[in-house]
């Protein structure tokens with residue numbers, strides 16, 4: 458087996474540690490520790506300010522490409538919900554896979570941002586889910602699902618109902634939540650290279666943003682934002698030299 462890329466392995470560990478509340482987060486989404494200052498808060502966060510391929514972005518200047526369909530082999534269930542200072546994370550049982558661009562990635566966890574981090578041609582959405590996958594060598598592939606305002610989403614309802622009230626807490630799932638049910642039926646997507654959208658903003662992440670949205674109700678969006686203590690989205694970053702394929 459190939460060795461895990463050290464930067465990405467570290468990022469994945471940080472993601473897990475941060476979400477479990479094990480490490481006190483230095484950064485936030487507002488004020489003096491907000492997104493515009495992330496790059497200054499810690500030398501380890503330098504990429505947040507100086508990176509060449511930071512996420513999220515406004516998806517624009519789309520280039521037609523013959524993208525292979527994404528293959529989702531999702532089985533199993535969400536096992537645990539954890540609250541961090543700045544997000545809620547649903548851990549997923551092992552054995553769910555995504556194949557993209559000839560590589561296979563395993564689903565690790567799902568978390569949410571409100572409002573959306575990615576925009577499509579300048580349009581922002583009320584909610585965005587990130588399905589975080591890792592290949593055997595540590596490379597990350599994140600599938601982003603954007604939500605439109607509409608009917609109450611029954612799968613999100615099960616998640617929100619069991620959400621721990623305080624940062625740092627985690628709970629085992631009683632209701633059965635299948636990751637696949639959180640995806641829209643049509644899985645056409647935009648593809649670009651990017652980064653983690655939270656410090657340390659590690660680059661080399663493959664972003665696959667679904668073109669079709671799922672629905673979330675206004676009340677569910679409000680509940681989530683309230684649970685998180687406010688918006689938890691990084692503003693759009695510059696595309697720089699990157700192309701967005703569709």
Ligand SMILES: [Zn+2]
Pocket residue numbers: 568569570587654
């Ligand atoms: Zn995210």
